[in-house]
Amino acid sequence: MTSIAMAKVGRMKLGSQGLEVSEQGLGCMGMSAFYGPPKPEPDMIALIHHALQTGVTFLDTSDFYGPHTNEILLGKALKGEIREKVELATKFGINRCNDGKREIRGEPEYVRAACEGSLKRLGIDCIDLYYQHRIDTRLPVEITIGELKKLVEEGKIKYIGLSEASASTIRRAHAVHPITAVQLEWSLWSRDVEEHIIPTCRELGIGIVAYSPLGRGFLSSGAKFIENLHESDARKNMPRFQPENLEANKTIFERVNEMAAKKGCTPSQLALAWVHHQGNDVCPIPGTTKLDNFNQNIAALSVKLTPQEMAELESLAAADAVKGDRYGNESTWKTSDTPPLSSWKAV
Template sequence: MQTRKLGDKGLVVSALGLGCMGMSGVYGVADEAEAIATIHRAIDLGVNFLDTADAYGKGHNETLIGKAIGDRREKVVIATKFGLSDVSTGGYTIPVNGRPEYVRSACEASLRRLEVETIDLYYQHRVDPNTPIEDTVGTMAELVKEGKVRFLGLSEASAATIRRAHAVHPIAALQSEYSLWSRDVEDEILPTCRELQIGFVPWSPLGRGFLTGEIKTFDDLEPNDWRRTSPRFQGDNFGRNLDLVAQVQQMAREKKCTPAQLAIAWLLQQGEDIVPIPGTKRVSYLLDNLGALDIKLTDAELDRIDAILPKGAASGDRYPTAMMQMVNL
């Protein structure tokens, strides 16, 4: 397994991580046995970077991971997050909390659910506009001193907030949405991370599954799938985005790979400081995603992808209006 560094303080992880959110029912019915089998297979194949959050399934996801890694703790780097109450609220605003006393209590709760003594990478899930980032990160830094956390991260933070946070304590990684159809971070956020030597962890590298080509109609989404609230999956946006994916599929056929592998390979070639965390709850999709590590895109192919999916090509916002107000603060 290839490895990459997140930040410049010693955090090394597999070049591809495993996003575990979908294992807790966010994208439809969850199967715990299959989820644990997927985690175990990932670890066996060298994927050591597991991503979760206390908001996924209201704590269920952390409990699931704790169960899965019980006898494999030394083989994994666990990344979890605090600050949101529950991600399954559809298009409505989710309460955000970055107050120092909450940070500490959330960390203690995550440690109990994960059944570990230390969280390897601890992210603030969303920036709390009502709490100075210095106060939040200051408390996170105390958790590092106490041995409860090894490295700190932020998620969906603006360049200005990243700078303020990094001045309090080194930030190892920023996690934000980044894929062929969500490239806004390239303007200011990714360059800031590189200036400060902060690793970048793209979540939803497959456009919430859209870039795989497996979602062909709105009805392919299960009734309780939160993507039904996403503007990019609705109305005319769906059709326009489907046309873009069709071009990705054509290029993947020519490259003799899957659309998912093409999308992940593109991300991997955006820089050695980038570690995508494609989420899946099935072994078959895990294996497909890992195939991206063997794909190398030529300069001509990268140029062609830029022509197919330039910045801003996707139709519709990546979140409903209320939730868009919670990103890049």
């Protein structure tokens, strides 16, 4: 049992375009998809309502989670006056084909149809933050952002975001319409974004939303949690959780765990506190389906780290210490650039 008390969840400005959110969000994907079977709907709605009561009002979903079922869940949870208390983020751009394969799409017609679908499933008139979930490398990003700009002008979305975009793509998109937030994987064991993407966001005044800040659960309980995953859990196939990499990676957790014990907190709280200490422009969105885990995550806001402790944590989890890629060989999930606008000829 941790000795860290649950903190009051404050507010923060996300980006420089006017969006304000809770300083920690809630990733909702695992409630419906990818991390084993969908969880019981009443329990998840109760968890979402509990989150709002504690001050966590920034909720993250996507039309790809399910697909569609996670947005439907949130739509049910946010019926009525509750909607006005929430900053709701969803995403488009990953399409599941009839043969089960995935394709990345960013053409204007698709963008508009996806937005209309999300609005309907969520039961809302306007999406607070609408991300391009992955970048379509077949067409210039300017084409996609141009359509999103129209949706802003029509009042269907308030702010535009990008997910897993390269620094050059972020710059090009931002030149068409201000980007409010970039969502990326950032944690003690996913730090490659620190070289180019984070500095680019900060130069342009773009907010940073860190997903999987607990290393998809690894920084909460170490290698042992793999043994308890459902056979359908996508993490079972991720390179970092394979036996040849897990042996080396579990050393990182053990060291974080030792440091957490000295601080009087859990390893997950220490890892989450590290993300919070990256700056007041960073909002982590840890996902969970369990009330106890949610409360522990909120308590991470009370963990204060000195510069020396930050440096020690970073030395424990240096980029070259982590074995295995974030994703497998499938290019769907990788960050990459789009062709220049000058070469584009609409078909």
